[in-house]
Structure formats: C-alpha cells, structure tokens
Amino acid sequence: MPTDNSFATIDQAAWEDLVARFDGRMWAVARAFGLSAADAADAVQGAWLRLVESADTIRDPERIGAWLVTTTRHEAARLSRRARGEVVSDLDVPDTALPDPTAAVVDADFGRQVWRRLDLLGEPCRSLIRLYVLHPEARYAQIAVRLNLPIGSIGPTRARCMARLRALVEEEDTP
Amino acid sequence: MKEEYLLAALRMGAGADPVPEGVSAAARAVFGLRVPGGVPAGPVDLPVSPGARSAADSGTAQAERAQPETAHAGTAQDETTRPGTAQAGTAQAGTAQTGTAQAGVRRFSADGLVIDVETTVTEGRMEVAGQVSPAPGPDATIEVRTPHIAKVRTPSGSGHFAVAGLPPGWVSVVCHRPGHPPVFTRWIHVHP
Numbered sequence: 001m002p003t004d005n006s007f008a009t010i011d012q013a014a015w016e017d018l019v020a021r022f023d024g025r026m027w028a029v030a031r032a033f034g035l036s037a038a039d040a041a042d043a044v045q046g047a048w049l050r051l052v053e054s055a056d057t058i059r060d061p062e063r064i065g066a067w068l069v070t071t072t073r074h075e076a077a078r079l080s081r082r083a084r085g086e087v088v089s090d091l092d093v094p095d096t097a098l099p100d101p102t103a104a105v106v107d108a109d110f111g112r113q114v115w116r117r118l119d120l121l122g123e124p125c126r127s128l129i130r131l132y133v134l135h136p137e138a139r140y141a142q143i144a145v146r147l148n149l150p151i152g153s154i155g156p157t158r159a160r161c162m163a164r165l166r167a168l169v170e171e172e173d174t175p
Numbered sequence: 176m177k178e179e180y181l182l183a184a185l186r187m188g189a190g191a192d193p194v195p196e197g198v199s200a201a202a203r204a205v206f207g208l209r210v211p212g213g214v215p216a217g218p219v220d221l222p223v224s225p226g227a228r229s230a231a232d233s234g235t236a237q238a239e240r241a242q243p244e245t246a247h248a249g250t251a252q253d254e255t256t257r258p259g260t261a262q263a264g265t266a267q268a269g270t271a272q273t274g275t276a277q278a279g280v281r282r283f284s285a286d287g288l289v290i291d292v293e294t295t296v297t298e299g300r301m302e303v304a305g306q307v308s309p310a311p312g313p314d315a316t317i318e319v320r321t322p323h324i325a326k327v328r329t330p331s332g333s334g335h336f337a338v339a340g341l342p343p344g345w346v347s348v349v350c351h352r353p354g355h356p357p358v359f360t361r362w363i364h365v366h367p
Contacts, residue, residue, distance in 0.1 A: 015203070106183045
C-alpha cells in the first residue's frame with residue numbers, strides 16, 4: 001500500500017496486493033445482487049477501472065477497500081437494474097470520499113460468525129438461507145422443490161429470514 | 176447493514192462461489208490502463224445531439240495495439256443487437272442530461288477540450304465514434320481503449336474519429352496532443 005497521501009503513485013506490486021485482498025469481496029458483493037457470472041465480472045472490472053480513473057482524488061489509501069466494495073455494489077446495482085429493463089446511467093459514480101463503512105462486514109471471518117447466528121434461526125429460514133447462499137445460481141423453483149414450499153412464498157420468506165438474520169447479527173455482533 | 180453485504184459475507188465464510196481466476200487476472204491487468212499524468216474528463220451536459228457518427232468518417236487508422244493478454248472475465252458476448260444501442264440518432268434534441276443526450280452519446284470535458292463519444296453495438300461488435308472540440312490539430316491522436324485492445328486514430332480536420340470492431344463492455348477515449356497532458360474520458364459501460 002502506498003504510504004503517501006496520494007494513491008496516484010501506486011506501483012504494480014501494490015496494485016496486485018489490492019487485487020488479492022479485495023477481489024473476492026468485490027465478486028461476492030456483485031454476485032449477491034443476483035448477477036450472472038458475466039455481469040458480475042463486468043461490475044468488478046468496472047470498480048477497478050473507476051479506481052484508476054479516480055486515483056488522483058483518493059487521499060486515504062486505508063479506505064480503498066471500503067471504496068472498492070462500495071463502488072462494486074454501485075456498479076452491480078446498476079447492472080441489476082438494467083437487467084430488469086430499467087434505463088440507467090453508466091456515468092453515475094459514488095463520491096470517492098465517501099466509501100461505505102458498513103462494507104467492512106464483507107469478510108470471510110465475519111461470514112463465519114454469521115453462519116453461527118444462522119443456526120439460531122428455525123426452519124424454514126435455516127434451510128432456505130443455506131440453499132440460497134450455497135447455490136447462487138439456484139432458482140426459486142428449485143429451492144421450492146427442495147424445501148417443499150410454494151414457489152410464490154420463496155421470495156417473501158427469503159426476505160423475512162434475511163431480515164431476521166440481519167437483526168440477530170446487528171444486535172449481537174456488528175464489527 | 177445491507178443485505179447484499181450480509182449475503183456476500185455468508186458466501187465468503189462458506190467458501191462458496193469464489194472469485195474466478197479470470198476476474199482476478201482482469202483486475203490485475205487494469206493497472207496497465209492508467210494514464211500517467213493524464214487529465215480525467217468528466218461527463219458534462221449535452222443539450223443537443225451532435226450526430227457524431229454522421230461526420231466521423233475521416234479519422235484514419237494509424238495503429239492498433241493489443242493490450243497485454245488477459246483472461247476475459249466477461250465470457251462470451253452474444254451476437255444480438257440490444258434495442259437502443261444500434262441506433263444512436265433517436266434521442267430528443269434539447270434534452271439536457273449530464274453526459275448523455277441520446278442513446279449511446281456522451282460528452283466529456285477537461286483541460287479546454289470537449290470529447291463527444293457515441294457508441295453503437297451491431298451484431299455483437301462495438302463501434303465508437305466521436306468528435307474532439309476544438310479540433311486538436313494534425314499531430315494529435317485519439318486512442319479508443321477497451322480493457323483488451325486499444326486502437327489509435329488520427330482525427331479528421333474537424334476532430335472526428337471512429338473505431339469499429341471492438342468487443343462491447345468498458346471503453347474509454349484518450350486524446351493525445353503534443354505539448355499537453357493526455358485527456359481521458361471516464362470509462363463507459365456499453366452493454367452488448
């Protein structure tokens with residue numbers, strides 16, 4: 001990581017270190033929007049491109065990780081909206097000075113803590129979230145068959161279960 | 176806490192759906208797309224369609240330079256034309272939006288230059304045309320870049336340029352002028 005006040009002087013080795021540290025988190029965030037592998041790859045690459053074009057404006061290298069995750073989320077949300085047929089701008093970029101501090105939860109260690117919280121939920125939440133998390137390409141129809149639930153209930157049940165899990169995590173273990 | 180972050184953390188904690196190596200390779204290659212000393216051109220209002228493509232016939236091919244080999248993260252492009260991208264001249268004149276006034280047309284500005292960029296996708300290939308104003312002179316070059324390939328053109332006397340046959344996806348235009356720092360547009364995402 002560069003130690004001066006500007007990100008513009010970063011070298012290849014430091015860049016590759018950034019990629020190694022954050023590309024998994026960025027990919028996970030893009031996929032969490034339900035993007036296909038191709039669209040998720042575009043979202044991640046877009047965040048890296050935003051970083052090189054914004055290098056001169058980034059003054060706090062310690063916040064680059066949060067900035068990358070925030071920017072990936074932004075690009076993924078844009079691609080997700082476009083996939084639903086919405087008209088979206090491709091030039092609306094978040095402020096480089098305002099990375100989302102909650103992006104820090106996108107982390108494997110924190111994820112393992114959340115898995116332990118998941119065990120506190122009853123059924124069908126536990127099984128539904130497990131399927132949804134472990135099989136990103138799974139359709140609601142497949143989950144409905146596996147859990148013997150009406151297909152129309154999968155979306156609302158998933159939303160309700162994720163909200164309960166989020167509440168559990170926030171009340172007990174927000175980093 | 177955003178639900179997407181929670182879901183991402185769960186997947187990372189389980190080792191599910193890890194980032195493909197091609198995505199990591201593409202990210203490493205982005206380092207080579209920096210423009211050292213360059214001036215970023217941000218989007219600006221484009222109130223009236225300039226019809227960039229209509230006059231973009233005189234930019235002459237000068238060089239085509241392949242970017243370093245990278246595994247493409249975006250996988251295969253289909254061979255269809257998305258509605259709204261093949262015909263760029265359909266917008267309503269007089270509609271002011273930041274950086275874009277019609278489908279596929281964006282305006283950028285920095286360092287006294289205005290760069291209009293118009294993109295179209297036909298049969299799975301992207302065409303990029305545009306105009307640099309004021310015309311940058313005979314010694315200037317225009318570089319149209321994707322993460323995978325860069326093509327260089329000498330702009331016409333009126334500052335027009337055009338490049339065809341690019342893969343859809345991320346694209347940026349750089350104007351190189353002797354005695355001036357290069358001016359580069361923000362990266363644009365063009366969907367196939």
